[in-house]
Amino acid sequence: MKIDTIDLGPRPVLLAPMEDVTDPAFRLMCKRFGADMVYTEFVSSDALVRAIDKTRRKLEICDEERPVAIQIYGKDVDAMTQAARIVEEARPDMLDINFGCPVKKIAGKGAGAGMLQDIPKMLEITRSVVDAVKIPVTVKTRLGWDDNSKIIVDLAEQLQDCGIAALTIHGRTRAQLYTGEADWTLIGRVKDNPRMRIPIIGNGDIADPQRAGECFDRYGVDAIMIGRGSIGRPWIFKEVKHYLETGEQLAPLSFGRRLDVLRQEVADSVARLDERRGIIHIRRHLAATPLFKGIPNFRDTRIAMLRAESVEELFRIFDNIYLASETALPGSSSF
Numbered sequence: 001m002k003i004d005t006i007d008l009g010p011r012p013v014l015l016a017p018m019e020d021v022t023d024p025a026f027r028l029m030c031k032r033f034g035a036d037m038v039y040t041e042f043v044s045s046d047a048l049v050r051a052i053d054k055t056r057r058k059l060e061i062c063d064e065e066r067p068v069a070i071q072i073y074g075k076d077v078d079a080m081t082q083a084a085r086i087v088e089e090a091r092p093d094m095l096d097i098n099f100g101c102p103v104k105k106i107a108g109k110g111a112g113a114g115m116l117q118d119i120p121k122m123l124e125i126t127r128s129v130v131d132a133v134k135i136p137v138t139v140k141t142r143l144g145w146d147d148n149s150k151i152i153v154d155l156a157e158q159l160q161d162c163g164i165a166a167l168t169i170h171g172r173t174r175a176q177l178y179t180g181e182a183d184w185t186l187i188g189r190v191k192d193n194p195r196m197r198i199p200i201i202g203n204g205d206i207a208d209p210q211r212a213g214e215c216f217d218r219y220g221v222d223a224i225m226i227g228r229g230s231i232g233r234p235w236i237f238k239e240v241k242h243y244l245e246t247g248e249q250l251a252p253l254s255f256g257r258r259l260d261v262l263r264q265e266v267a268d269s270v271a272r273l274d275e276r277r278g279i280i281h282i283r284r285h286l287a288a289t290p291l292f293k294g295i296p297n298f299r300d301t302r303i304a305m306l307r308a309e310s311v312e313e314l315f316r317i318f319d320n321i322y323l324a325s326e327t328a329l330p331g332s333s334s335f
């Protein structure tokens with residue numbers, strides 16, 4: 001599958017943009033496990049234009065993670081256009097526009113999914129950004145604002161007419177936030193529209209290899225994108241890719257290997273921030289990981305793990321978990 005001239009191979013599996021999650025280290029980790037393309041977290045166009053240091057740093061990418069898309073959001077045509085030019089200087093492979101963020105502080109101000117209530121403006125921004133840069137521009141959005149306005153089938157065509165190179169659809173409305181289930185039938189309807197030429201990337205609730213296969217087979221999407229399913233579990237890309245390629249489940253990586261992946265995530269996070277902030281940052285991954293499921297009486301250890309304040313303390317807890325796993329999960333801790 002190609003987006004513009006960028007070949008992502010057959011049935012690509014992409015890492016979703018996630019604020020405060022898809023930092024450079026996590027993107028690289030997912031890439032090494034097989035993600036075919038990765039996205040930065042969304043970057044505020046207003047802050048980019050104002051040259052806020054912290055925001056500019058979000059544009060840092062490395063060659064090893066390519067192809068990589070930088071995502072921007074905003075509600076102002078000029079700021080979005082200027083931000084697109086700034087992004088292009090950072091040399092990503094693509095620029096993605098966020099018209100899907102549902103949180104109040106973004107959508108409530110008309111940016112992100114808020115743009116689903118002002119389609120003319122959404123199209124104006126898209127056209128202007130496409131015109132402003134030479135790299136391919138893609139859009140990520142939702143089915144519509146709410147149940148009464150699931151406009152994605154028409155909207156997809158309108159966005160295509162603005163010149164975007166691919167469209168990602170998260171199968172929820174803004175009103176749903178992250179509740180209920182992603183509705184893939186409408187994503188399938190966009191794919192069924194004979195007027196659509198650009199690749200459609202389906203997104204929402206893919207958390208295992210079988211579901212990934214179903215999304216390709218039932219809904220005909222050109223690529224899939226995984227978000228929450230990768231937090232605390234970047235090896236999901238290896239599992240999904242293997243299943244898509246062979247139709248077989250990959251034997252799980254050993255417990256020890258997966259624990260080492262989490263250790264690496266901790267180390268990366270601490271190296272990027274500092275010990276205190278790095279540990280706070282990585283707690284979300286540790287809280288979300290499915291790795292510790294099935295370990296009996298894990299509750300106290302989990303609390304200790306999520307409260308640990310130094311790498312030494314955290315790694316000591318990991319060592320104890322590993323030792324406990326040898327008895328609790330027989331055969332699972334061999335490297």
Ligand SMILES: Cc1cc2nc3c(=O)[nH]c(=O)nc-3n(C[C@H](O)[C@H](O)[C@H](O)COP(=O)(O)O)c2cc1C
Nearest residue numbers: 016017018019041042098170204205206226227228
């Ligand atoms: C913590 C978190 C942060 C997110 N940040 C972004 C973001 O910056 N840009 C974006 O387009 N979507 C963002 N999303 C939405 C995801 O990209 C994705 O569309 C959504 O989680 C549904 O996919 P999933 O079910 O695979 O997680 C975020 C989601 C989560 C859970």
